[in-house]
Amino acid sequence: MKFVTRMATGAVALALGVGACLSLPQPAKADQPVLNLFIWSDYIDPALITKFEKQCNCKVVETDYESNAEMEAKLRAGGDSQYDVVVPSSYYVPELQDEGLIQKLDHAKLSNFDNLAKRFQNPTYDPNDTYSIPYQWGTTGVVYDPAKIKGTPTGWGLVFDPKQNPNYPFVFPKGEGRDQIGAACAYLGYGFNCAKESQWIAAAKLIEQMKKRPNFAGFVDETPGLGQVKKGLAAVSMAYNGDVGQCVADGSCAKLKYYLPKEGSEIWVDTMAIPAHAPHPALGLEFINFILNADNGADLSNYNQYASPNAASQKQLTGIMASDLINPSEAELKNLQFLAPLRGAKYKLFNQIWTSVLQ
Template identity: 40%
Template sequence: MRLIRVLFTLVCILLLTVPTVGRAASDELRLYIWSEYIDPAIIESFERETGIKVLIDLYESNEDMLAKLQAGGVSQYDVVVPSDFIVPILIKLGLLQPLDHSKIPNLENLDPQFLNPPFDRANRYTAAYQWGTVGLMYRRDLITSFKGTWSILFDSKQQVGPFVLIDSQREMMAIALKYLGYSANTTDPAQIKAAGELLLQAKKSRYALGFEGGVGGKNKVLAGVATAAVVYNGDAIRATEEDPNVAFVVPDEGSVIWVDSLAVPARAPNPAAAHKFINFILDPRIGAQLSNFNRYATPNAASLPMINPEDRSNSAIYPSPEVMKKLEYILDLGKDLRLYDEVWTMVKSR
């Protein structure tokens, strides 16, 4: 009799646990994304409409995301949000799977300039999420004679208070290169080395507070701990609404323009849910809600009529033609990227 009860109990346990495993596989989506980069209400709407529970992990740099995927995250997450310049690396390493366009009909809503991008021809692996710039966020109440150049970081005579550098290799290197008058994508070893020396000099300044993700730099400026920080424009725009003494600018020497995209890791546990999520984000209404929340520019042409009018006219979000001329996309440099890796390692370790 005891044996029968034991067997009955085991059968009940199996009946209860097997469906649970099945639900976990089909009813969960694991999203790996930058912090403060999606409206929680969008997540709630997706869960409500699909019955799929979204679990979120956060990162602060493309390098962190890449390392996590290589360390096993490729089979842990269903959707990641890489920046343009790192997409070719993810593809070459076999960390992304091709998208099934038949499951993403809203892909057609993207503006033509974000279809067939140079870093992912025919959008085989990615769909544009948001785009923006990297610039300088600063306190107008603490910097009263700002001249609109990156010299506030790189010229000891122009430094007036604590500042934060952005902890993103290619973007921070690009800013140093632009300050020196070089291309953000140069492959000249001497120019890359000069940019590294400039960054090292800035890092060792008595005013330097080190390297942080864009959100970390933004928070230090808001708190008054830093007078300036290199940040993403959307982070800065939200900060200006919290404190009118905070401002954002793309300095005169220029900076970088970027596109972040949605992608599915090569061994994602739930690619079906991933495709549903990508298609959901590309819905015109959701795309507008996303940009109205995080204050970055939308790549979704069908969303533009629903963007807040004040944001559409804000040149810090949608740069003027004059500013656009000063911006460069960061490109995949193939084998020449090792030059950047070597210099960045030197800067961070000394």
């Protein structure tokens, strides 16, 4: 495994961090190549983008999205020929592959690949990391305001059982439905990774009942759900641990609490992929290799407060990155699952069920 240390000389460190960027021509500013990055909002340090622009003598144009569904819809609508790097969640990779929306990666151009921890190499959702490279990982749980919610909730019942929150507004993410149906399935005893049509329908009915409650404040995108709780507009929401970590680190949600439901939840990986007809795929590979650099991987996690899959970055992680919020215990990890990909007819069936819930 390759490690980039702070003891390296400037020339060596630059070579490891930039890769083939050094071989790119240095055009006039008006002719600078452009990397079109399509990514979740507030998910990369602007300083990293500036660093990449300087090292590769290019310009990065960032466009943000709030859900995998939004990302996929834009790729289907022609975005696969507009963006150079996208950041889909792991279970979405096979779906994008089947639809011909992403391309195979040339690992010969990824000199920093071995910096990845072994458990993130050759994952089940993308054997041999053929189409994607891990970006960050984390967990899905529940965030709530203890000033409004009595007791110490431990399960998905805080979302689905009206007795646990009879009065205060709560929100639920809309997204693409996998986490949402999974949470309802877990509450019903089917497990977060439920895969039968009958289980999906039962989960959908439970969410339909949830929608009818007078204190249901509506569907929101995932990250804005936490924002509603921070602002006091909602008392409960599903949330990602890294989002909570960000606001804990900056002090904006110090009084909120986050937990992993006892019935089970999700451990996820967000990945980097190159759209099928990306205008600048070579530059896209350079960006992926840049993120795989040890220093850059650490800067990324220290900024967005999500756990890094980069083993070479671990010693440089600081602050909340060492907390239980970001690093689940062994007992908690046993209760977390990667969402299995859905393909073909099952994928279409699931989408039909989830679409009916949102209507």
